Amino acid sequence: MAQQFEDKFNRKFYYLRLSVTDVCNFKCTYCLPDGYKPSGKKNSSFISLDEIRRVVTAFADCGTTKVRITGGEPSLRKDFNQIIETVAQTPGIRKVATTTNGYRMEKQVADWKAAGLTHINVSVDSLDPRLFHQITGENKFHQVMAGIERAFEVGYEQVKVNVVLMKDLNHHQLPQFLEWIKDKPIQLRFIELMQTGEMDDLFDRHHVSGVAIRNHLIANGWLLKVRAANDGPAQVFVHPDYQGEIGLIMPYEKHFCDSCNRLRISALGKLHLCLFGEQGLELRDLLQQDEQHGELIARIEQQLQTKRVSHFLHDGDSGMTPHLASIGG
Template sequence: MQLTDRYARRFHYLRLSITESCNFKCNYCLPDGMDCGSRRDELTLPEIERLVYAFALAGTQKVRITGGEPSLRRDLTEIIRICKDTPGIREVAITTNGYRLERDIESWHAAGLDAVNVSVDSLDTGTFQMITGDSRLPSILRGIEKALSLNLPKVKLNAVLLRGYNFGEFDQFLSYVKDHPVALRFIELMQTGDNRKYYQQQHVSGSVIQRRLEQTGWQRIQKSKTAGPAQEYAHPDFAGKLGLIMPYSKDFCADCNRLRVSSRAELFMCLFAAQHQSLRHLLQDDAPDAVIEFLQQTLHNKEAAHHLHEEFTGATRHLAMIGG
């Protein structure tokens, strides 16, 4: 069985948010900190198990656990195990700000984690703190080293491009990738409901870096069917890879392969959709066929593309709502 929309796009990839809460105050996402009421109504373990099982029956092969910051959930290790033990799920990944990475990566790995994406918006301690409001960068970098020592199949770093903060650090990022077998991806800042003015001040197109890569011998890598939206590049002289996530680029949505479910069991057809439909009522008993039917029916209404170019951000106030 395959989840397919009216544009013949196939969906093999579930991005599952397990909390909206985050303990960082990134100035592009939650500059004033998290909403203290955002821990209400989070998905329970039985609901997660039923949800992932239904998605797997419908052809999903990859689950990425996101937030907010997913490691704020004390049962994260069990959630990883539930996802990994689900028949049909081949890859379990997590996106984290890294604050518990050094302490917990071994237990996550033992539970079945295949891949970790760590947000590292700067390799400079001072700049990192200005962006995130947190001083844990040394611990986060040690956590990345520990993840590499465990031989996780995929260790990735995410950096949101910000004109006034890290845009001038390209050479520093390049030096890191030369010696570390990680995939470092630059993400274009996206406009959300809460950051319009900040977006206008800080947005910079990833095409600037793309041209630089292509002019200095970096070669584009073909993506797998469960890969995310990054355009990745490799160079024979570098241990790691570089990637670009450019949501404002032409045809960005043409190969969309992922669906999102929020920590409150809302199905997001698109990160920037105006409305989201709850499927929580379908997760109260073991009825995967009802979940699959719901997904198939809802997919018929998925649009061909987002409308970010028209400054339409839908119901997404900030990226902590659904993990980007």
């Protein structure tokens, strides 16, 4: 194994978020309210299976043990099963996860599991079908819920459900969500709305801090769980009376970036050091041949030394990310 990927702040990177498409078939208010629009740029084909194999191998050789396949909606890729298989068969990779809107899960999740997918996150921003439709732009609530049930049927022991918290829309639904996970092995992850370049007005209207939820959980006997090295940024809480768990992702909290352990590859093969950072570093020219492996690692290592200590979101700096689908959330 090559040297572990590490930045100048001694943060080690065990976790790769790999976007395989920026196309999505939902129109979520906080991400793509007007629906997906192609960039129109020339040579904008998405990263291929061979390129995926090479970049994941480079990361695995430098200590990465978890890969999350993201989008857009990653299951829109016709070769999604092969992508899962390619990642899962990479020596050193122990967790293969995906984040999906769940609309294809009922039909396809058994195939994903067979291909090697170990963990699933599904976005469900409301348990009210009408509000779900309002937030996502799609009347697919019942299909998504059937997909979650199917995931349990095919053998997943836990499903993570992502909920973007929005003031005056869904943040009052905590009791409903808690009731839902009482007897289900679901880790409910409340994610604070994040400011991106195109979303200033929506952010101002709907941002709500996760602190109130955390205070409510602690006051009601929920306990903080210890993080594993390749876990994401959630603060996870457990309760003896609940089968489910609660995760809180609060990027505006001080020291949020101290435990950063993940890097991102966009669907166009660029390395992004932060969801809110910069334009991204081109890697595609080094993903064409297996012989470029050492050079690829060297370029990533060199760029890693420029990673900032923080995303500075709390200072109102939302970076250059136009919307979350563009580099896989």
